[in-house]
Amino acid sequence: MNEYSKSVKPVDFSRTIHRALQSYRYLLYICGYLYPWTMFAVRSQMDADPNFISRALQICGYPQNMSADLRSDADTNFEKAGFVQQGSSIARDSASEPLFRYVNEKRLKSTKTFAAFVSLLDNYETSTGVAEVVTPQEMAENNRFLDAILETEVMKLTHQYLVRKNWSKPSLNDFKSQLYDIWFQLYTREAGKGPDSCGFEHVFVGETKHGKEILGLHNWVQFYLQEKHKQIDYKGYVARRNKSRSDEDDQVLSLQFSWKGLVKPVGSTFIGVSPEFEFALYTIIFLQSQERVTREMVQIEEYELQIVVYRHGKYIGTAYPVLLSSNNEDLY
Template identity: 30%
Template structure:
């Protein structure tokens, strides 16, 4: 009887120990995934398609509609690219030429480009992620509210807003929604030891420096302008979907982007509207999946708390391969 009791006790202790190990592993993986979502320096820009992964038909219809409504996007003749050499590994420069061979800069006269470029021309952000950004108030806030107003006063964004209403994401009046959307994109938070030096807008449309690495930077317009000034050294490409989008490697004033990607044949209002829809209605790594011109893509988005609500942490495109 004594030995039977001991055996039972040992069996129970063995079960408890194994359950504890499993819980520890699960918790560790969960913490790691959360950290990767918010702070990954090397996001995946190319994913393998999985059987059974379905495209949301309503989302696809929206993307098709926004694409057809995007009268501000460049035509194939407006932007000519030189993809150069294929990057397999390392960070050395394998392409002697720039990525952008030619851009018809007359498209930059359109209001959506003028609004975006005004934020670059005035140097309103500090690239170093560990440097505190100025407070979002006064003339600074008014300028960015004007930028937001320009991007949302487009047929593309109105289609996106109608979709968000139909999906039950918001039932608020347009102006009230814009107020919250401003904080979602421009609310400040920390990516570096408590310093409020980042926002979704800066991360996505401007780009940041985190030590010796480039973080974010998912606007083809800003990339082109920096490359034109000689501030970006193009290394080569990892992949590209025709001239629609691509994942590339480059350095920006000595800060390296090992894998960075952006849409190219789209306007700032399309990018802003698409990223907003994906972040609010289909957040995460693979929930926002669709196709454009026959190319299967996803938008990866993550959020984090800031200024008393949820703010955008990152948004970027991912190409799918068979």
């Protein structure tokens, strides 16, 4: 493994669980780098909600609800070789190898939420301006996916929290309908065209605009599958401020890649997380604000993260994470 290589590491909860309850910073360890961001990303609610810390700990999967993700070395291994300077839009391939060396497809297929998620990825016409037609089979797949994630502890706790904030109704059927509308209801991205997009398609599948631009595609599973089928060419990671290489424990990647003959100068994604985690995180942030754009700044020890959610009226327009910077000089 060269100096730019990294693997997603397993997490040992046992030594940090008690300290985590005493200090915000230890949430980084208890939730395996990623899950505390659920709490911090909606930290604007803390002052108004004294129990928010405890609730967010539960929402983030504390600690027994982590089994559905694929962040261990045995499940996900990737090569983050070749960095692209921040702000660069030049399509220069700085990575000679694919991003993913290995993903445990057996777990993708055998884990209920992942399997249901993957079944949705081929349901869309990716070109904006071309009206989507949702077949009865595709609608059934959407509902099957929602049923699967609603069985997870992460989404159960998310629902409880949203009900307590009066952002969702207590009925599970009502909550499912709310999620369906937010994520799967079709809308129009181009004036004068038919309904051609939805939040799920944009965030998790990806779209193209006029054959000139890549929109969305912020999901690691879709990236892996498209790369496996030679549809994506990974060109390198985008260096963060004052950084020329990755930190060894970065779990959010900013990437440059080509897809369907087009180049995306910068795209970002979590790595290894479950679909229910992303649905929970983005749904909470979407529902907490009526602003067109919500940007939640997150500081976790030396790491600075931003979660961005755009509204398209009553629906999600886009949602993604951005790892901004680190002041850990030992990792330069």
